Amino acid sequence: MAPHKVITLNKIQIACQSCGLSNICLPLGLESDDIERLDAIVQRNRPLRRGAHLFQTGEKFRKVFVVKTGTVKTYTQCPDGSERVIGFHLPGEVIGLDGIELGKYICSAKALETSAICEIPFDQLEKLTASIPNLQHQMFRLLSREISNDxxxxxxxxxxxxxxxxxxxxxxxxxxxxxxxxxxxxxxxxMSRQEIGSYLGLALETVSRLFTHFQEEGILRVNRKYVEILDLEKLYGLLSQQTVCLERLRAP
Amino acid sequence: MAPHKVITLNKIQIACQSCGLSNICLPLGLESDDIERLDAIVQRNRPLRRGAHLFQTGEKFRKVFVVKTGTVKTYTQCPDGSERVIGFHLPGEVIGLDGIELGKYICSAKALETSAICEIPFDQLEKLTASIPNLQHQMFRLLSREISNDxxxxxxxxxxxxxxxxxxxxxxxxxxxxxxxxxxxxxxxxMSRQEIGSYLGLALETVSRLFTHFQEEGILRVNRKYVEILDLEKLYGLLSQQTVCLERLRAP
DNA sequence: GAAGATCGTTGATCAAAATCAGAAATCAAG
DNA sequence: CTTGATTTCTGATTTTGATCAACGATCTTC
Structure with a gap:
């Protein structure tokens, strides 16, 4: 009997053209043949396992990363070992842009679960950007969105x-x-309660208590990582006058 | 007697070439003739008075602004009238970049004192950027810096x-x-205690008390708006493990 | 220069969330 | 399955900084 064919994971690659994220990711607004040019410089490796790093603070900035599946957190580390979560990144979100200025990453990024990541060498992206006006505009938009989110x-x-x-x-x-x-x-x-707390500037105990509290109020049902929102309107009602915030939250 | 010649303020304009800020501003890294091309699209109007707006939330995004002299604050307004300060901007800093994404400014910007401002129409800047690789890179750097700061x-x-x-x-x-x-x-x-508090997420009373406290500690001398730092080292010592923060604070 | 508005300081009180501590549930690994 | 590590939940206590309140100083405007 002939040996089974082995499929290497990193050969199962979805081109930008056929990627479901193309409407929020870099290719947004690009002509078909421009997408192909972009596609040519995108590196797609095997998925990262939970806990694996995309990059670490201080590392030389070479690439930007796009989450294709899974979740990634970015964080900074204090000398005392404690960390501060900067953001949680879902599919279609671009990571590492904050490294452009100083030529090194100013935070670390690690996968919170098994995650597929597209990697784009920034020098090549920059060259391509100069020759594709729509891509330049999209880059500006992405960077601007990052600022707005922050x-x-x-x-x-x-x-x-x-x-x-x-x-x-x-x-x-x-x-x-x-x-x-x-x-x-x-x-x-x-992400854990600890990580949510770090992101929101709260103690993990406070986060835990709030989940319980929201459940008692009938706003949601929680069981550890599992969350079911029962009353979206009530949840919205808790956001006093955070107009900007809400408007922005809806956007990405 | 012949009438005195009237000098209109908006004629007293400093070209980018001879501006002292060219080492932190947009022209950084540009060839001399490229600076001239940039210079050609920069608008320089008469200085804004204290309290005057550069732009307001929701206004259509058309220009980015650079502080030449003075100080500008950016802020968001809540429906209840209270405001949240997003940032204080010194000479050489570019404002309004957060408007690119949605095509409208997502915060307001007003002069805290008499301030000279350069205005750059973004559509023209974008075109220029596509043809000057160094300018594109500088734009990316500026946007990236903004993200790092946040x-x-x-x-x-x-x-x-x-x-x-x-x-x-x-x-x-x-x-x-x-x-x-x-x-x-x-x-x-x-800026006022109120504005500092809003920026830092503190009550104005807390800010006031801290100034007094720092003075008692011999760290600084304060008299309302006037501040003299007597012991820089002690002040640095208060920043526990804020490595990132400090590193970034030094940068711009 | 007087009157009013704004700003900054200081004190007293209170509330929200941090911290400390421990139990229960879940997960990972041998 | 058992053991140990991690995560989550809950309670008790403490602390930080917000809020309320009043007053003096400074600036603005007429």
Whole structure:
């Protein structure tokens, strides 16, 4: 009997053309043959396992990364070992752009679950960008979006209660998952209470208590990582006057 | 007697070539004739008075702005009238980049004191950028810097005490002023306690008390807007393990 | 220069969330 | 399956900084 054919994972590659994320990712707004040129410089390796790093703080900046499947967190590490979560990144989101300025990554990025990642060498991307006006515009948009997101989060962090923060976090997740074709009301968190707390500037105990509290209020049903939002309207109602925030949360 | 010649202020214009900020501003890294091309699309109007707006939330995004002299604050407004300060912008800093994504400004910007502002129509800048690789790179760097700055501030806001926040704020100011040729240890704040508090996520009373406290500790001398830092080292010492933050604060 | 508005300081009180501590549930690995 | 590690939940206590309140200083405007 002939040996089975071995399929190497890194050969199963989806070109940008046929990727479901092309409407939120870099190729957005590009002509078909321009997408092909972009596609040619995209590297697609085997999926990363939970805990694997995309890059680490201080490493030389060479590539930007796009999440294709899974979730990635970016974080900074303090000398004392504690870490601060900067962001959670879902499919279609571009990571590493903050490394352009100084030529090195200023935060670390690791997979929270098995995740497929597209890697794009930045020098090649930059050259391509100069010759494709639509790509340049999309790059500017992506960078601008990053800034807008941060602005919203800062507004959230600089005031507002713990309750409001967690509500905003859950709604942001809900909206982003929904826009990627997942359920808006039922999902599994890929991050721990600790990580959520770090991201929102809260103690993990506070996050845990709030989940319980939201459940008692009938807003959601929680079981560890599993979350089901029962009353979206009520959750929105917790976001006092966070206009900007909400508007932005809906966007990506 | 012949009438005196009237000098219109908006005729007193400094070209990018001879502007002292060209080493931190957009022209950084550009060839001489490319700077001229950039210079040609820069609009320089009369200085804005304290309180005047550069742009307001929701307005159509057409231009980016560069502070030439003075200070500008960006902020978002809540329906209840209260505002949240997003950032304070010193000479050489580019404002309005967060409007690219959605085609409208997502925050407002107003002068905190009489300020000279360069205005650059974004559509023209984008065209120019496509034909000057160095300018494209500089644009990416600027956008990336903006993201890095926000990242640092988020790390500061998401944890850390009131004391640490004010220390970081003062050091950031000190560093940025120094890199622009001003004193690192003696300056006049152009913003109120209220605005500092809003920026740092603290009540204005807390900010006021901290100033008093720092003075009692011999770290600085304060009289309303006037600040003299007496012990820079002690001030740095208050920033526990904020590595990222500090590294970033030094940069711009 | 007087009147009013704004801004900054200080004190007293209170509330929200951090911290400390321990139990229960889940997961990973031998 | 058992053991140990990790994660989550819950309770008790403490702390930080917000809020409320009042007053003096400074700036603005007529």
């Amino acid at each position: 602005t919203s989060l800062m507004a959230l962090l600089s005031k507002s209660t713990a309750e409001e923060r967690l509500a905003a976090f859950l709604l942001s997740l809900s909206i982003r998952l929904h826009s990627r074709g997942f359920s808006a009301t039922e999902f599994n968190l890929s | 990242t640092s501030l988020m790390a500061l806001l998401s944890k850390s005490t009131a004391e640490e926040r004010l220390a970081a704020f003062l050091l950031s100011l000190s560093i940025r002023l120094h890199s622009r040729g001003f004193s690192a240890t003696e300056f006049n704040l152009s």
